[in-house]
Amino acid sequence: xxxxxxxxxxxxxxxxxxxxxxxxxxxxxxxxxxxxxxxxxxxxxxxxxxxxxxxxxxxxxxxxxxxxxxxxxxxxxxxxxxxxxxxxxxxxxxxxxxxxxxxxxxxxxxxxxxxxxxxxxxxxxxxxxxxxxxxxxxxxxxxxxxxxxxxxxxxxxxxxxxxxxxxxxxxxxxxxxxxxxxxxxxxxxxxxxxxxxxxxxxxxxxxxxxxxxxxxxxxxxxxxxxxxxxxxxxxxxxxxxxxxxxxxxxxxxxxxxxxxxxxxxxxxxxxxxxxxxxxxxxxxxxxxxxxxxxxxxxxxxxxxxxxxxxxxxxxxxxxxxxxxxxxxxxxxxxxxxxxxxxxxxxxxxxxxxxxxxxxxxxxxxxxxxxxxxxxxxxxxxxxxxxxxxxxxxxxxxxxxxxxxxxxxxxxxxxxxxxxxxxxxxxxxxxxxxxxxxxxxxxxxxxxxxxxxxxxxxxx
Amino acid sequence: xxxxxxxxxxxxxxxxxxxxxxxxxxxxxxxxxxxxxxxxxxxxxxxxxxxxxxxxxxxxxxxxxxxxxxxxxxxxxxxxxxxxxxxxxxxxxxxxxxxxxxxxxxxxxxxxxxxxxxxxxxxxxxxxxxxxxxxxxxxxxxxxxxxxxxxxxxxxxxxxxxxxxxxxxxxxxxxxxxxxxxxxxxxxxxxxxxxxxxxxxxxxxxxxxxxxxxxxxxxxxxxxxxxxxxxxxxxxxxxxxxxxxxxx
Numbered sequence: 082x083x084x085x086x087x088x089x090x091x092x093x094x095x096x097x098x099x100x101x102x103x104x105x106x107x108x109x110x111x112x113x114x115x116x117x118x119x120x121x122x123x124x125x126x127x128x129x130x131x132x133x134x135x136x137x138x139x140x141x142x143x144x145x146x147x148x149x150x151x152x153x154x155x156x157x158x159x160x161x162x163x164x165x166x167x168x169x170x171x172x173x174x175x176x177x178x179x180x181x182x183x184x185x186x187x188x189x190x191x192x193x194x195x196x197x198x199x200x201x202x203x204x205x206x207x208x209x210x211x212x213x214x215x216x217x218x219x220x221x222x223x224x225x226x227x228x229x230x231x232x233x234x235x236x237x238x239x240x241x242x243x244x245x246x247x248x249x250x251x252x253x254x255x256x257x258x259x260x261x262x263x264x265x266x267x268x269x270x271x272x273x274x275x276x277x278x279x280x281x282x283x284x285x286x287x288x289x290x291x292x293x294x295x296x297x298x299x300x301x302x303x304x305x306x307x308x309x310x311x312x313x314x315x316x317x318x319x320x321x322x323x324x325x326x327x328x329x330x331x332x333x334x335x336x337x338x339x340x341x342x343x344x345x346x347x348x349x350x351x352x353x354x355x356x357x358x359x360x361x362x363x364x365x366x367x368x369x370x371x372x373x374x375x376x377x378x379x380x381x382x383x384x385x386x387x388x389x390x391x392x393x394x395x396x397x398x399x400x401x402x403x404x405x406x407x408x409x410x411x412x413x414x415x416x417x418x419x420x421x422x423x424x425x426x427x428x429x430x431x432x433x434x435x436x437x438x439x440x441x442x443x444x445x446x447x448x449x450x451x452x453x454x455x456x457x458x459x460x461x462x463x464x465x466x467x468x469x470x471x472x473x474x475x476x477x478x479x480x481x482x483x484x485x486x487x488x489x490x491x492x493x494x495x496x497x498x499x500x501x502x503x504x505x506x507x508x509x510x511x512x513x514x515x516x517x518x519x520x521x522x523x524x525x526x527x528x529x530x531x532x533x534x535x536x537x538x539x540x
Numbered sequence: 541x542x543x544x545x546x547x548x549x550x551x552x553x554x555x556x557x558x559x560x561x562x563x564x565x566x567x568x569x570x571x572x573x574x575x576x577x578x579x580x581x582x583x584x585x586x587x588x589x590x591x592x593x594x595x596x597x598x599x600x601x602x603x604x605x606x607x608x609x610x611x612x613x614x615x616x617x618x619x620x621x622x623x624x625x626x627x628x629x630x631x632x633x634x635x636x637x638x639x640x641x642x643x644x645x646x647x648x649x650x651x652x653x654x655x656x657x658x659x660x661x662x663x664x665x666x667x668x669x670x671x672x673x674x675x676x677x678x679x680x681x682x683x684x685x686x687x688x689x690x691x692x693x694x695x696x697x698x699x700x701x702x703x704x705x706x707x708x709x710x711x712x713x714x715x716x717x718x719x720x721x722x723x724x725x726x727x728x729x730x731x732x733x734x735x736x737x738x739x740x741x742x743x744x745x746x747x748x749x750x751x752x753x754x755x756x757x758x759x760x761x762x763x764x765x766x767x768x769x770x771x772x773x774x775x776x777x778x779x780x781x782x783x784x785x786x787x788x
Contacts, residue, residue: 093731102735110714121689395687397718401735434729436722436736437588439678443687452678456626459590468590476591476724483549483581484597493553514727518734519765522554529552529559533575537563 083426085467086409088434092402095237105237106400112233113394115343116444129336134448136329137385140290141375147290147323148366154293155364158355165367168198174365175200175282175315176207182313182361184209184279190297190304191215192284193231193388194317194367197410197423200282212274214303216267223250229404229412232341232390237403281307285318286387287333288364291326294354295364298337298347305351315363316353320371321384333387336446340389374422379457383418385447390415392441392451398434407431414441418454421461429467432458490530497524543571544606546614546643548757549581555757557787558778562615562646565784568661569654571613576605584622587629588723596629599636603627607635611653612643615780617676617755620645625679646780647682647755651696658703662785665706669749670697670715671740671763673756677716682755686716697755697779704782712743721762737766745772752776 096102120126140147152162163178165171171194179187187209189195201211201222213219217234221227223246228234235243240258248255253266283304285295295316297304308314324330338344356362375381393399393413404412409420409428417435420428432455441451462468468476482488509516527535543566547559566573582602586595602623606612614620623643630636650656676682676697683695701707720726720736727733741763744752752767752774754760760776767774781788 089729089731092729096731096735106739117686117689124690126690127688397720397736398729398732401732401739432590433725434732436674436718436720436725436729436733438674438718438722440674440685440687440716440718443678443685456588456590459588460592461590463590463592476586476589476594480583480586480591480594480597483583483585484601486578486580486601489549489580496553514730515765517730518769519737519762520768522761522765525554525556527556529547529556530577532556532560533563534577537575538577 083424085427085429086407086431088402088406088408088430091406091408092398092434095403095406096401101237101239102401102403104239105403108236109230109394109400112342113391113444116340116391116394117343119339119343119345123335123339129332130446130448133332133336133446134385136324136332137447140323140325141321141381141384144320144323144375147325148320150290151288151293151323152366154291155355156293158293159362160293160355161361161363163363163365165365165369167369168367171198171317171365171367171369172200172203175317176204176209178313178315178363179204179209179280180207182280184313186210186212186274186278187280187282188212188214188275188278188307188311189282190284190299190307191218191228191234192282192317193228193410194284194319195282196227197369198317198367200317212271212278214271214275214307215299215301216264219267219271220246226405227410230390230393231388231411231413231415237405275306275310278307278311280313280315281309281311282315282317283308285316285322286337287324287330288318288322289325289327289330290323292354294352295322296330296334297351297353298334298349299351300348302349305349308351308353309357312360313363314353314356314360315365317365317367319367319369321386337387337389340391340444340446370422380418380422380454382449383415383422383454385449386415386419387447388415389446391444391446395440395444396435397438397440398436402434407434414451414455418451418458421458425462425465426467429462432462493528497528541571542610543573544609544612545573545575546579546582546606546612546619547575548614548616548619550761551615551757554761555778558615558757558780560787561778561780561784562613565780566613568784569650569656574609579605582619582622583627583629584619585723587622587626592629599627599630603630603633603636603639606639606643610642611649612639613646613649614643615646615755615778616757617645617647617673617680617682618758621675621679645676645680645755647676647696647700648680650783651700656700656703659783659785662783663705664782664785666750667708667710667748668701668751668753668782669710669712669744669747670701671719671744671752671754671756671759672697672716673754673759674716674718676755683716700779700783701753707782710744710747710749712747712749714743717743719759719763721759723758726762733762734766737762738770741766741770741772741774745774749774753779753782755779
């Protein structure tokens, strides 16, 4: 049986790194605050959310048509369109194209889909050198870690961590954690790689059915160099990235960066329409369980996601435990509802790594009912008999007790006595997670029910 | 008005004074209140853990206890949220549907139904920090959630507290960040839960709160555990106790 990731244990270890946790919480909450300020300046925000949600729902419920329309129009533009049923097919298609062009060195901008497919290790195993060009993503690549955040992949690291990493990997001064110095060092390291790369890869934020073009949003301009310098550009696009018309983009472009970082727009919003002169452009349209999700009445709405990361920034559990605690490609609330769809056994604990506060649902620019889906995923985990045995046994006993007044009142009396007479050392033992950081509640002289029976019951 | 009093299980066991305050307050406001003594729990702890089968017994019993009332009032946004929106482990019989419709949370009952504009018997000369629970904010709509910054601000809880003499409301940095209780989450995800609780308590403490007041005793159970461990000079109190003028 697949070993389940242990988000609670991983989070506990991150919280134990006090400075990391405090800095992470402050920075990520800062993004939420910037989002609030940006959104407050758009009086029609709720209208935009509704529009965005409707456009996505419409597209998803007519996805076959829009995908074919996109393929037709992209082909007319000279783009070579490929289809991939799953991660394996995606990687194979990409490798075939690269291999056919004799590519030795690839520069890529950040793409959650390529992460999801495990593209980089796949290509590296086949002798292709892969360089991430987004600064945060490059830091993660050099650390052998997945991104901890969709938008800011290395947000869980301190400047000093990066200084140490760059000292080891780039030969910089390990004591100098000045961001300008570190960024400049990476820029100098990356430039030659851009220039010598045989191919560039990107993801896409949106693909437009009526034009056959697609849009890549970045803040570093790295996707543009990667797509413009080498003669070959391959873009991986999840089939849920479609929008019908160019005008629909206006809604999403207004929301994406405001939701993510509180900026009105990303620094670069690049539209690609066919290959540039003398070059080749390939697009791989990837399903990888998306159509399966589309058929799920409870969970298809997750396909509306535009990967802004607002739900992560607002999530109190994500901010404390960090993105790596999820042990998956997608972290935070969106990860909690995406990952179990890829591997329920492996990610069965994720739906419980949430306090169900509901803030994610409120910030979501495309109105995905994230919190409600987390709640429903818990039922799916239990329905498949996958809850850890301790949790399950506890709930059955509790359920039985609470279904029977006499059992409940007996348990209450037992609790009253036990809490009163047990010595502190026994009460605050390692098997009592409550007592690790919190005092136990004091037990009143009598329950409300006893008080009521004594004082109010008219017999 | 004929009201069935719903006292959630943890209030019954750990905070009888909150049940007493709710009962007395409703009576002072002219309601005729009955407390079904066989009630246990609404089923939320099991349902929140995804254990629908285990929740069904408690839910059925809850419906049985309250099906003959015109209105049910409970001093807990979290439990009322469960009854209203998630009580679906059992068949949706007419009785179930009725109970789900008539169950009101105390703040909304005072603010929306009774439209209370005075608590002449109550004074509370303290600096109070308001902890609106996630269910209260984002499910029952006591307050405009902070995420919806583009909508006009409102707070039913603050509106009601204005009618209590002496209350000085303090503001905190993160008005509706979750406290980390989260039901079984508070033990299954102990480290995260505790850290959220510590941050929440420190936010109130930093801003000079003497009391953390809430419509949800489950959050306060957790926050009190933190306050007591940190030995901070703060107390927790349910809003019913403030509106009723005790008991403390």
